[in-house]
Amino acid sequence: MGNPDYNHPTNPEHRSASSExxxxxxxxxxxxxxxxxxxxxxxxLAMPYIASIDEPSQMFALELAxxxxxxxxxxAWSARFGGVLQAHPCEVRGEPCQHVSTSFPFHxxxxxxxxxxxxxxxxxWLEDQL
Amino acid sequence: MTTIKDTALDDxxxxxxxxxxxxxxxITVLFFDAAGLPEPGSMTVYGVLDGHVHDQIVxxxxxxxxxxxxxxxxxxxxxGVVQSTPLKDDKHGxxxxxxxxxxYAEWLSVKVFTVFPLLETEAIASAEQDSEPETALPF
Numbered sequence: 001m002g003n004p005d006y007n008h009p010t011n012p013e014h015r016s017a018s019s020e021x022x023x024x025x026x027x028x029x030x031x032x033x034x035x036x037x038x039x040x041x042x043x044x045l046a047m048p049y050i051a052s053i054d055e056p057s058q059m060f061a062l063e064l065a066x067x068x069x070x071x072x073x074x075x076a077w078s079a080r081f082g083g084v085l086q087a088h089p090c091e092v093r094g095e096p097c098q099h100v101s102t103s104f105p106f107h108x109x110x111x112x113x114x115x116x117x118x119x120x121x122x123x124x125w126l127e128d129q130l
Numbered sequence: 131m132t133t134i135k136d137t138a139l140d141d142x143x144x145x146x147x148x149x150x151x152x153x154x155x156x157i158t159v160l161f162f163d164a165a166g167l168p169e170p171g172s173m174t175v176y177g178v179l180d181g182h183v184h185d186q187i188v189x190x191x192x193x194x195x196x197x198x199x200x201x202x203x204x205x206x207x208x209x210g211v212v213q214s215t216p217l218k219d220d221k222h223g224x225x226x227x228x229x230x231x232x233x234y235a236e237w238l239s240v241k242v243f244t245v246f247p248l249l250e251t252e253a254i255a256s257a258e259q260d261s262e263p264e265t266a267l268p269f
Contacts, residue, residue, distance in 0.1 A: 027169045028161075028169050028170050028171065028172065028173055028189075029158075029161035029164070029169060031173075032154065032157050032158050032161055032173065033158055035154050036151070036154045036155060036157075036158055039147040039150070039151040039154055040147065040151075042147075043147055043151075047147065047148030047149070047150045047151060047177070048150055048177070049150065049176070049177045049178055049179050050174060050175065050176055050177070050179070051150055051154065051174070051175040051177075052172065052173065052174040052175070053172060053173040053174075054171075054172045055169075055170075055171045055172060056171060056172075
């Protein structure tokens, strides 16, 4: 009798890509402790004025102030936690602005740090950089 | 006498977490006190917006009728008044908005709520009770 074929689908030991172990869904109170942990690790960075926890998507959303200073604050978050900076035009209450954001994993949770910067402030910030 | 608010603000400030970090600290204590209650599906913390101190958290329960019990249980534990309002708008149709608000640790404003779609029969009954439903979602 040869060795069992662990790759055969009928073998109960068979593991397909879909049966890979995944992180359990964390409840909101547990995520609240995770958010506090994130705040501790982010000490010294600009803090959001709104912080949200979403259990279904296992996500933290941190919104910074709608001012050009937030662009550098988001860059600082990105530098500390390893996110990629993104920006795209959008509208908030009819006013054109840039949605500037970065996202990164924090343990098993996705963190999004973002701000809605009025277009005028965005261009002023870019001019300051040039 | 030192309050939870004083302790949280002192600890949070010295740890460099700012006001939102202080609030998050208190929220973990709130959840400890809420042990055994239904857990919300999402949570939002409001710190200082445009120079105005909000110090508020909003807990949202899943959009199902059973969440009414969850809101009621939180109100019973912490002393809030449950309010229920039918809503109607073009995007969501007829929904029921159930909420309760209370103050935690004599400081933090807590709002728990759910919004769930009304079945057609429930919507008719609700419409008969309230002929002028609110037209805008409150969130």
